[in-house]
Amino acid sequence: MAAHLIDGKALALSIREQIGKDVAQLAEQANVTPGLAAILVGEDPASAIYVKNKKAACGKAGIYADENKLPASTSQSELLALIDKMNADPKIHGILVQLPLPKHIDSKVILEAVSPEKDVDGFHPYNVGRLVAADPVFVACTPKGVMKMIESIGQPIEGKRAVIIGRSNIVGKPVALLLMHANATVTVCHSRTKDLPTVCREADIVVAAIGRANFVTRDMIKEGAIVIDVGINRLEDGRLVGDVDFEGAKEQAGWITPVPGGVGPMTIAMLLQNTLESAKRFANK
Numbered sequence: 001m002a003a004h005l006i007d008g009k010a011l012a013l014s015i016r017e018q019i020g021k022d023v024a025q026l027a028e029q030a031n032v033t034p035g036l037a038a039i040l041v042g043e044d045p046a047s048a049i050y051v052k053n054k055k056a057a058c059g060k061a062g063i064y065a066d067e068n069k070l071p072a073s074t075s076q077s078e079l080l081a082l083i084d085k086m087n088a089d090p091k092i093h094g095i096l097v098q099l100p101l102p103k104h105i106d107s108k109v110i111l112e113a114v115s116p117e118k119d120v121d122g123f124h125p126y127n128v129g130r131l132v133a134a135d136p137v138f139v140a141c142t143p144k145g146v147m148k149m150i151e152s153i154g155q156p157i158e159g160k161r162a163v164i165i166g167r168s169n170i171v172g173k174p175v176a177l178l179l180m181h182a183n184a185t186v187t188v189c190h191s192r193t194k195d196l197p198t199v200c201r202e203a204d205i206v207v208a209a210i211g212r213a214n215f216v217t218r219d220m221i222k223e224g225a226i227v228i229d230v231g232i233n234r235l236e237d238g239r240l241v242g243d244v245d246f247e248g249a250k251e252q253a254g255w256i257t258p259v260p261g262g263v264g265p266m267t268i269a270m271l272l273q274n275t276l277e278s279a280k281r282f283a284n285k
């Protein structure tokens, strides 16, 4: 049986359309335009494309985007000064520092300098703590997008067995917390997990966030499972694939996300959502 496709592109588009309407309403009712400051340090081509796409998405939704491109030679104190400026700018409700940063800059120091009230990426320890305590303010965009995709199926999450492959701070751990808060029974697997295929086969929900092309194969998936592929891997022939062997897995899964066109577009939609939510909180102050 071929799995149902969870079309992240279509879902993200409908969410972005709604955000556009909400942005217009906020401008009309409270005279507030949500504003996002994106900070890019250096010349990393992938990062430049990410920032360009995020800026374009803001524009389409009516969100003000302030793009700050800094040379790779920017010092940590110069970057901190810019973040301070954005923290104090009333036109800005969200600050995004595109990672990775050049090696001479300490990412931890930078992410902690972003005001937790404008931390639309949800990476500040304050927001991580709020998520752990099941009382989140900003939820990181990719994990939030993963949850929206699972919820879009319309099946209860409560009581399901969920297996997350990958334990990174930006994907694996927050996804595990969100699924736990939704009353799934969660197992987090990682590079030291023993007999991962057996653990994986028990899962009603599999979230793959590893960064290894086609790692999750058909034989690791329980029949009818929900399979969410966060991975983005570039093959030698230039093709973009996920962490799940899509062709094999779709014959076994009940629902599956494609790469590209799955989690990626949802991440951008959630960034816009977080910026809008932040602007609403500032407007209500």
Ligand code: NAD
Residues within 6 Å of the ligand: 142, 165, 166, 167, 168, 169, 170, 171, 172, 189, 190, 191, 192, 193, 196, 209, 210, 211, 212, 230, 231, 232, 233, 263, 264, 267
């Ligand atoms: P990471 O490198 O920080 O973490 C990878 C995790 O995979 C680690 O916890 C590691 O323990 C685990 N792992 C590695 N090898 C393994 C193995 N053999 N068996 C089991 N676990 C193993 O990566 P990340 O930042 O979490 O990103 C993961 C993937 O998701 C990457 O491909 C990345 O590009 C992609 N990603 C996509 C989006 C999006 O918007 N779609 C956002 C963030 C990350």
